[in-house]
Amino acid sequence: MALLPVRIYGDPVLRTKSEPIREVDDSHLSLALDMLETMRHEEGIGLAAVQIGRPIRMLVADVGDRAPKGAPKIFINPEIVEASGEWTFDEGCLSVPGITAEIVRPKRIRLRFTDGKGEGREEVFDELLARVLQHEIDHLNGTLFVDHLEEVERAAIWKQLLELEKESRRRAPATR
Numbered sequence: 452m453a454l455l456p457v458r459i460y461g462d463p464v465l466r467t468k469s470e471p472i473r474e475v476d477d478s479h480l481s482l483a484l485d486m487l488e489t490m491r492h493e494e495g496i497g498l499a500a501v502q503i504g505r506p507i508r509m510l511v512a513d514v515g516d517r518a519p520k521g522a523p524k525i526f527i528n529p530e531i532v533e534a535s536g537e538w539t540f541d542e543g544c545l546s547v548p549g550i551t552a553e554i555v556r557p558k559r560i561r562l563r564f565t566d567g568k569g570e571g572r573e574e575v576f577d578e579l580l581a582r583v584l585q586h587e588i589d590h591l592n593g594t595l596f597v598d599h600l601e602e603v604e605r606a607a608i609w610k611q612l613l614e615l616e617k618e619s620r621r622r623a624p625a626t627r
C-alpha cells in the first residue's frame with residue numbers, strides 16, 4: 452500500500468467531473484486500499500479518488516463507531532436515489548485544509564453503488580456516514596463544500612481560500 456498526495460483547493464482536477472467506472476477490477480481495489488490508508492494517515496473520514504488526482508467515480512469512507520458495524524468503506528459509481536431530513540454539521544475537507552463551515556444537507560440518503568467486491572448494492576445511510584457520502588459525491592461532480600456557502604459566509608474565508616490556491620500552485624507541477 453502507499454500514501455498518495457492529496458490535491459489542494461485551486462488544483463483544477465478538483466473541478467473536473469469524474470468518469471463512471473465501467474468494470475471494477477483489481478486495480479480499483481488496490482487504489483481504494485491506498486486511498487483508505489491515505490485518508491487514515493491524514494485523519495480524514497472520507498476521500499474521493501479525484502482528491503488524489505484520479506477523476507473516476509470512486510470514494511472511500513470510514514466513520515468508525517459512528518456507522519453500523521460492517522458498513523461498507525468502498526463506494527463505486529455511487530448514486531443518491533432518495534434523500535430526506537435536514538441536518539447542519541460543521542464540515543471540513545482534506546483538500547481545503549484549515550477551513551471548516553456549517554453546511555446543511557439531508558440527514559438520510561438511499562444510495563445505489565457498487566462495493567469493493569464489485570457487487571451492486573442499494574442501502575440507506577444516515578447521520579455522519581450519510582454526510583460524508585454526500586460530501587464525497589460532491590467531489591465526484593467537481594463541487595467543494597465551500598461552494599454550498601452563502602456569499603457572506605464565503606467572503607469570510609476568501610483570504611484563506613486564496614492562500615490555499617497559492618499553495619496549490621506552489622506545489623505544482625511536483626504533485627500533478
Ligand SMILES: [Zn+2]
Nearest residue numbers: 543544545546
Ligand atoms: Zn472533501
